Amino acid sequence: MVENEEVGNYYENKDRFYVAVDCIIFGFHEDELKLLLIRRMFDPCKGELSLMGGFLNKGESIEAAAERVLQELTGLENVFMEQIGIFGEVNRDPGERVLSAAYYALINSDDYDKVLAESHHAVWVPMKDIPELIFDHNLMVMIALKQLKRKASVEPIGFNLLPQYFTLPQLQTLYEAIFGETLDKRNFRKKVLSMDVFEKTDEKDKSNSKRGAFYYRFDYDKYNALMQNGSHFAL
Amino acid sequence: MVENEEVGNYYENKDRFYVAVDCIIFGFHEDELKLLLIRRMFDPCKGELSLMGGFLNKGESIEAAAERVLQELTGLENVFMEQIGIFGEVNRDPGERVLSAAYYALINSDDYDKVLAESHHAVWVPMKDIPELIFDHNLMVMIALKQLKRKASVEPIGFNLLPQYFTLPQLQTLYEAIFGETLDKRNFRKKVLSMDVFEKTDEKDKSNSKRGAFYYRFDYDKYNALMQNGSHFAL
DNA sequence: ACAAAAGTGTTACTTTTACACCCATGG
DNA sequence: CCATGGGTGTAAAAGTAACACTTTTGT
Numbered sequence: 001m002v003e004n005e006e007v008g009n010y011y012e013n014k015d016r017f018y019v020a021v022d023c024i025i026f027g028f029h030e031d032e033l034k035l036l037l038i039r040r041m042f043d044p045c046k047g048e049l050s051l052m053g054g055f056l057n058k059g060e061s062i063e064a065a066a067e068r069v070l071q072e073l074t075g076l077e078n079v080f081m082e083q084i085g086i087f088g089e090v091n092r093d094p095g096e097r098v099l100s101a102a103y104y105a106l107i108n109s110d111d112y113d114k115v116l117a118e119s120h121h122a123v124w125v126p127m128k129d130i131p132e133l134i135f136d137h138n139l140m141v142m143i144a145l146k147q148l149k150r151k152a153s154v155e156p157i158g159f160n161l162l163p164q165y166f167t168l169p170q171l172q173t174l175y176e177a178i179f180g181e182t183l184d185k186r187n188f189r190k191k192v193l194s195m196d197v198f199e200k201t202d203e204k205d206k207s208n209s210k211r212g213a214f215y216y217r218f219d220y221d222k223y224n225a226l227m228q229n230g231s232h233f234a235l
Numbered sequence: 236m237v238e239n240e241e242v243g244n245y246y247e248n249k250d251r252f253y254v255a256v257d258c259i260i261f262g263f264h265e266d267e268l269k270l271l272l273i274r275r276m277f278d279p280c281k282g283e284l285s286l287m288g289g290f291l292n293k294g295e296s297i298e299a300a301a302e303r304v305l306q307e308l309t310g311l312e313n314v315f316m317e318q319i320g321i322f323g324e325v326n327r328d329p330g331e332r333v334l335s336a337a338y339y340a341l342i343n344s345d346d347y348d349k350v351l352a353e354s355h356h357a358v359w360v361p362m363k364d365i366p367e368l369i370f371d372h373n374l375m376v377m378i379a380l381k382q383l384k385r386k387a388s389v390e391p392i393g394f395n396l397l398p399q400y401f402t403l404p405q406l407q408t409l410y411e412a413i414f415g416e417t418l419d420k421r422n423f424r425k426k427v428l429s430m431d432v433f434e435k436t437d438e439k440d441k442s443n444s445k446r447g448a449f450y451y452r453f454d455y456d457k458y459n460a461l462m463q464n465g466s467h468f469a470l
Numbered sequence: 471a472c473a474a475a476a477g478t479g480t481t482a483c484t485t486t487t488a489c490a491c492c493c494a495t496g497g
Numbered sequence: 498c499c500a501t502g503g504g505t506g507t508a509a510a511a512g513t514a515a516c517a518c519t520t521t522t523g524t
Contacts, residue, residue: 010277010278010279010330011253011330011331011333014253014290015253015290015291015292015293016251016252016253016254017251017252017253017254017291018246018249018250018251018252019251019252019254019323019334042245043245044245055249055250056250056252056323057250058250058332059325060325061323061324061325062321062322062323062334063323065323083320083321085318085320085321086297086318086320086321086336087297088254088291088296088297088298088300088336089296090294090295090296095245095246096246097293098246099254099297101321101323167503168503168504169502169503184487184488184489185503185504185505186488186489186504186505186506187486187487187488189504189505190505190506191486206495206496208501208502208503209494209495209496209501209502209503210494210495210496210497210500210501210502210503211493211494211495211496211501211502211503211504212494212495212502212503213502213503213504214503214504402476403476403477404475404476419514419515419516420476420477420478421477421478421479421515421516422513422514422515424477424478425478425479426513441522441523443474443475443476444474444475444476444521444522444523445473445474445475445521445522445523445524446474446475446476446477446520446521446522446523447475447476447521447522448475448476448477449476449477
């Protein structure tokens with residue numbers, strides 16, 4: 001018995017579902033990897049912490065919805081985002097059946113619209129202090145972190161969490177935070193610099209030491225050129 | 236202006252969407268990696284090739300829907316499946332707006348319900364000969380293959396494509412098919428056997444040579460035990 | 471006897487890890 | 498002048514990649 005042999009009315013009497021997007025927004029501040037969460041001032045789960053989310057609209061692609069939701073909280077556009085999947089357990093949202101497409105985003109935690117974020121009661125929470133969140137948001141965070149680790153070990157996406165100019169000690173601390181392990185200073189620098197996609201500047205950051213550490217910037221052009229030729233990035 | 240400050244009726248007047256699941260079903264036969272596709276005997280796109288799909292039902296998790304769809308075609312249960320993401324471009328399905336969650340599955344291409352598959356006009360197509368499929372199914376296939384490669388290099392999932400008993404030459408051919416590159420016989424065997432999760436039998440497969448190759452089987456218990464102790468699989 | 475696939479070790483090379491001291495500067 | 502973080506090279510170890518001949522057996 002092949003149910004589909006019927007003709008026409010293919011979409012008739014199929015069920016339709018609410019679809020949300022939720023954003024796992026990573027930032028890096030005070031040597032820690034953090035998430036931008038919101039304190040919900042609305043039901044369901046008023047007063048609790050959750051990821052920033054929103055509903056998918058008619059005529060809007062899922063990716064566009066994720067970008068819109070991120071922008072509604074941070075004012076940012078053209079941010080590095082990656083889908084981690086759709087979450088569709090029947091009772092994940094106790095209020096109504098809602099499917100949720102989760103995306104993680106990497107932002108520079110100095111450079112976003114703080115007033116806008118404030119209006120959503122947003123707070124930065126260090127990864128190691130993430131409390132219980134609503135629904136299946138803790139699961140989403142766990143998977144996002146796993147995917148971030150994997151991706152960061154294979155593509156230079158960490159820079160999205162730093163300002164344009166950054167020092168090597170900063171970069172190392174960032175990667176230590178992402179991978180959750182300490183790295184050898186000399187080996188780290190050796191590897192990073194051997195990629196030849198960093199441009200050293202003459203400026204120094206003296207906020208962390210008397211001597212000061214040189215600022216570098218990531219050279220996207222060099223990087224793209226290398227990628228053409230089958231090179232491979234790995235940290 | 237924070238749109239969400241309103242109370243109650245949270246889900247009111249949000250849009251609802253059709254949600255489908257599509258299965259990228261991998262098999263391995265005649266030294267080739269293949270996909271199980273269906274010739275559509277129904278609209279839209281009647282007569283064309285597509286992935287096996289189906290609509291998500293009320294009260295059914297997305298994962299359950301994927302398992303059901305796979306079973307509708309193959310009769311199989313408890314199959315290795317993994318989500319590759321949700322596809323939500325507005326016009327991906329020209330008939331109606333439908334979101335689709337894509338899953339890939341690994342099955343043993345000798346062991347499924349062929350009559351059932353036949354009734355859906357299913358055909359095995361070698362990966363290298365995949366023609367143009369409907370909608371965004373080619374994109375899904377591409378991403379599934381990428382994910383399969385990555386996963387296979389880090390977890391022993393290839394066995395799902397083979398019968399319980401298999402020979403090392405078979406195993407090697409499989410991995411060559413997955414990765415799309417030839418592997419050194421001695422290095423391959425060395426690595427595989429060094430993992431100590433294979434049990435050699437006394438039986439030989441003589442279908443490919445006069446001498447015959449010993450059958451092995453994958454020992455899931457040994458594997459799980461090793462994984463507990465922080466070991467790491469990689470091919 | 472021979473064709474055809476199965477099976478088997480060693481060496482060079484590349485990558486990864488471990489490790490300790492001097493430098494520059496503001497206070 | 499000294500405390501603090503920034504910067505630098507080398508050697509051992511592990512892992513990966515390259516490579517050729519012998520074995521078995523059905524025809």
